[in-house]
Amino acid sequence: MSFSHLKPKITTILSNDHETSEQRMKEVCELLQTSVGYYDWVGFYFANEAEKTLHLKAFAGEPTDHTVIPFGKGICGQVAISNKNFVVADVKAQDNYIACSITVKAEIVIPLFKDGKNIGQIDIDSHLEDPFSEVDERFLEWVNSEVAEIL
Ligand code: SME
Numbered sequence: 001m002s003f004s005h006l007k008p009k010i011t012t013i014l015s016n017d018h019e020t021s022e023q024r025m026k027e028v029c030e031l032l033q034t035s036v037g038y039y040d041w042v043g044f045y046f047a048n049e050a051e052k053t054l055h056l057k058a059f060a061g062e063p064t065d066h067t068v069i070p071f072g073k074g075i076c077g078q079v080a081i082s083n084k085n086f087v088v089a090d091v092k093a094q095d096n097y098i099a100c101s102i103t104v105k106a107e108i109v110i111p112l113f114k115d116g117k118n119i120g121q122i123d124i125d126s127h128l129e130d131p132f133s134e135v136d137e138r139f140l141e142w143v144n145s146e147v148a149e150i151l
Contacts, residue, residue, distance in 0.1 A: 001035040001036070003135065003139040006031065006032070006035055006036075006139075007142070009031055010028055010031065010143060010146060011146065013027045013028055013031065014028065014146055014147065014149070014150050017150075021150045021151055022057055022058055024150060025044050025057060025058035025147060026058040026059070026060070028042075028058075028143065029042040029043060029044065029058050029059050029060035029061075030042075030060040032060070032124070032143075033060035033061050034060070038126045038127070038128045038131040038132075039124050039126065040061055040103075040104070040124075040125055040126055040127045041059065041060070041061030041062060041064070041100065041101075041104070041123075041124065041125040042059065042060050042061060042122070042123075043056055043058065043059030043060075043061075043064075043122070043123050043124075044056070044057050044058045044112070044120060044121070044123075044147070045057065045069065045076055045120055045121050045123060046112075046119060046120035047071075047080055047118070047119055047120055052070060052071040053068050053069065053070050053071065054068070054069040054070075054071070054076055054077065054080055054120070054121070055067065055068055056068070057120075061125070062100075062101060064100045064101075065100075066098055066100055069098065072096075073096070073098060074096060074097055074098030075088055075094065075096075075097060075098070075107050075109050075123075076109055076121060076123055077098075078096060079109045079110075079111050079118075079121050080111075080118065080121070083111050083113075083118045084111065085108070085109070085110050085111070085137050085141075086107075086108070086109045087108050087132050087136075087137065088106055088107040088108070089106055089129070089130035089132070090106065090129060090130065091104055091105060091106060091107055092105075100125060101125070103127050104125040104126070104127065105126060105127055105128060105129045106125070106126040106128060106129060106130055106131055106132060107123065107124065107125050107126070108123075108124050108126075108132045108136060108137070108140065109121050109122070109123045109124075110122050110137065110140040110141055110144055111144070112144040112147060112148060113144070113145075113148060114148045114151055119148075119151070121144075122140055122143060124136075124140070
């Protein structure tokens with residue numbers, strides 16, 4: 001499904017205030033993971049600033065052992081510090097990378113800002129090599145800005 005078709009579906013999920021924000025984020029993960037062929041794992045991590053750790057709050061795909069990630073560790077932990085998008089075409093080429101599954105070939109992590117502060121991120125793993133483009137970056141920035149509205 002194209003991103004332009006997914007956007008109204010995401011808006012509908014997020015506007016359902018009968019559900020918790022965590023439940024709505026889980027539905028967004030499920031929608032993305034089932035609708036975009038190369039999005040094999042989709043999750044939202046949020047920062048605990050006092051502990052300097054990221055915590056997995058919602059995901060779709062295989063369960064991961066990496067539900068808590070220290071700032072600075074792996075692609076996710078680096079984005080917690082850099083505040084910048086991180087697109088990894090080939091995870092094998094990364095030194096500071098936390099492997100969740102040997103089937104993962106590429107990853108994209110986009111920080112989530114609330115009132116200008118980096119409070120978390122969306123993390124997507126792909127089983128394809130080099131599948132992510134700037135179109136994914138712009139789309140996922142939009143997803144994060146919509147999620148920030150319900151937090
Ligand atoms: N690969 C990530 C860890 C999280 S998993 O992809 C679910 C990283 O290097 O930060």
